[in-house]
Amino acid sequence: MRFPTLVLSLICMVFTAGAASAERRVAFVVGNGTYKHVAALPNPSIDAKAMAGALRNVGFEVVEGSNLTRDKMTEKLLDFGKKAQGADVAVFFYAGHGIAVGGTNYLLPIDADIKSEMDVKLGAAINIDLTLDQTMSDAKVKLVLLDACRDNPFAAKIKSNAPSTRSVSVQTGLAEMKSGEGTLIAFATGPGQTALDGKEGGNSPFTRALLANLTQPGVELQQAMTKVRAQVQEETNKGQLPWGNTNLTGAVYLNGAPAPAAPGTAPAVAAAAPGSDVELEFWRSIKDSSKPEELNAYVAQYPNGQFKSLALARIASLESKPDNATRNLSTGIDPATFKDEANQVTEDQIGLDKGQRRDIQRRLNGLGFDTKMSGTFDAPTRAVITRWQAARGYPKSGYLNRLQHKALLTEIVAAPPTASSDEERPKRRATSGGGQQQAQPQPQPQPQRQYQSNPDPAGAGRFIGGVVGGMLR
Structure with a gap:
């Protein structure tokens, strides 16, 4: 009697394959x-x-x-x-x-x-x-x-x-x-x-x-x-x-889809409620985040989620005051640095020449914010400055003001960048153990795709x- 059963199974497989195709x-x-x-x-x-x-x-x-x-x-x-x-x-x-x-x-x-x-x-x-x-x-x-x-x-x-x-x-x-x-x-x-x-x-x-x-x-x-x-x-x-x-x-x-259980076998143990494991994994990945947008992403994805109240409370806490860890990243930083906006006008007031702009690019590289040291603040450099501002808790604009410029200089003063040409930098990167000494043990972000x-x-x-x-x- 096993042969008819095999034939029936093959017929079902044919119809299933036909439906999929x-x-x-x-x-x-x-x-x-x-x-x-x-x-x-x-x-x-x-x-x-x-x-x-x-x-x-x-x-x-x-x-x-x-x-x-x-x-x-x-x-x-x-x-x-x-x-x-x-x-x-x-x-x-x-x-x-x-x-x-x-x-x-x-x-x-x-x-x-x-x-x-x-x-x-x-x-x-x-x-x-x-x-x-x-x-x-x-x-x-x-x-x-x-x-x-x-x-x-x-x-x-x-x-x-x-x-x-x-x-x-x-x-x-x-x-x-x-x-x-x-x-x-x-x-x-x-x-x-x-x-x-x-x-x-x-x-x-x-x-x-x-x-x-x-x-x-x-x-x-x-x-x-x-x-x-x-x-x-x-x-x-x-x-x-x-x-x-x-x-x-x-x-x-x-x-x-996962293959159904074979006839006569015990059904698999039922999983938790649909989405619960997925929600838990998502929550674990962002519960300690200091970025409100990540917690907001959880709330948007799970508007009735079991951790919604915790997420909203943490968002309110983060938005009410800057992260102390961010504030303490460098000593001697004026608190106004964390609230004063920067734009083209404030950057022009600093009076940066090409050499000073190149020095800023070198310093950003030394902190792991990769950018070309051209002395020109083009779109890629603006993107890197924005990332640096976001990482430090400063208002994000891609432009500098006097306070942010001073903060950047202070941040890596213990490890001033060494003078080098743009042509030498890729070679030094490719050499194991080479490169500039970093003042912060931060992983180097990858270049931004804009x-x-x-x-x-x-x-x-x-x-x-x-x-x-x-x-x-």
């Missing part, structure tokens, strides 16, 4: 790095290629592109929108520059040349909310992955060209986005924060964690994203915590009119 999976994967008007990003195209390969391996039809102009990005989005209509699962992955203006997120094609807010709204950048709505709204499950939370390279121009009668909101990183039904949105870091780009020629920490966890066999999507958060936080020494917003209504598996972005899914029949119309509104 019938599931329509479509992905849009693009990495932009070779920008024409701002500093290039070395890794987005590498990130996109790796992600496209991973998704193809688990059955996705991938619309892929690297270093696309606005016209080419529009072509790819049109193609993706058509393919995503009625799809069972649609994935949108973007790596590269993104910006947030007025609370709205935009992706930047490589030919973007933005001088004002009007340039953004007239189509030089691609509105993420509108794009997702027009390409993915008909898909049953929508997964949006944005490795684009870098500093806005056009922020200074947009602000300087704003009408004198009103202010323009140009923020660091990307703005928060809400997910619709059946949608999971994941950012490389929290709203208003910037993410790391990783070593040149490799993957960013966020993409590397996605590749390691997203398509693991039998791993549910939200559990995979929890592992992604934990991996990025560990790799960056708690310097970066991916953030997300989800409104999924069921379990989602990108590489097959960019930002944001999502929200949708369909394609109305894509052309919707996108063009939205850009011209």
Whole structure:
């Protein structure tokens, strides 16, 4: 009697395989790095290629592109929108520059040349909310992955060209986005924060964690994203915590659900309540954090979570007074350093010449904030200054004032940087035991990838009119 049972099992397997193969999976994967008007990003195209390969391996039809102009990005989005209509699962992955203006997120094609807010709204950048709505709204499950939370390279121009009668909101990183039904949105870091780009020629920490966890066999999507958060936080020494917003209504598996128990075997012991283990792991990873945005990420992910009251209490405590550990990082620092804002005017008042700017860059390198010692405060240097300010608890702007400048000089006075040329520094880095002596035993952060972005899914029949119309509104 075992033969009929075997035949029946084989028939079930055939039907199961047929159902799996019938599931329509479509992905849009693009990495932009070779920008024409701002500093290039070395890794987005590498990130996109790796992600496209991973998704193809688990059955996705991938619309892929690297270093696309606005016209080419529009072509790819049109193609993706058509393919995503009625799809069972649609994935949108973007790596590269993104910006947030007025609370709205935009992706930047490589030919973007933005001088004002009007340039953004007239189509030089691609509105993420509108794009997702027009390409993915008909898909049953929508997964949006944005490795684009870098500093806005056009922020200074947009602000300087704003009408004198009103202010323009140009923020660091990307703005928060809400997910619709059946949608999971994941950012490389929290709203208003910037993410790391990783070593040149490799993957960013966020993409590397996605590749390691997203398509693991039998791993549910939200559990995979929890592992992604934990991996990025560990790799960056708690310097970066991916953030997300989800409104999924069921379990989602990108590489097959766990196999059911064989007939006649005892059922597995029931796990804890759905999501409890995931929530506990998330809470453990951020419960001792001194960053309110990380605790806010927990509250956003688990609005009814068992640790919500503890998270809110800690947030209130952190926001009421600066971290004493941060204040004590250097002795003799004026308390006003922690509240006085810095901008282009305050930095100009210091009167830094090129040699002094190069000295600041050397000192930042000595503290583990990697930047080129060019003597010019370009966008990458501004991003590094912002990271240094964030790590010390100073107001983040990317510019210095007299107090912050004095604090920086005091901080590493015990280990003054040695004079060296830019050409010598890479060689010294490659030599084991070489390099400058660091005044602080801090791990060296990876270079920042500068960019930002944001999502929200949708369909394609109305894509052309919707996108063009939205850009011209």
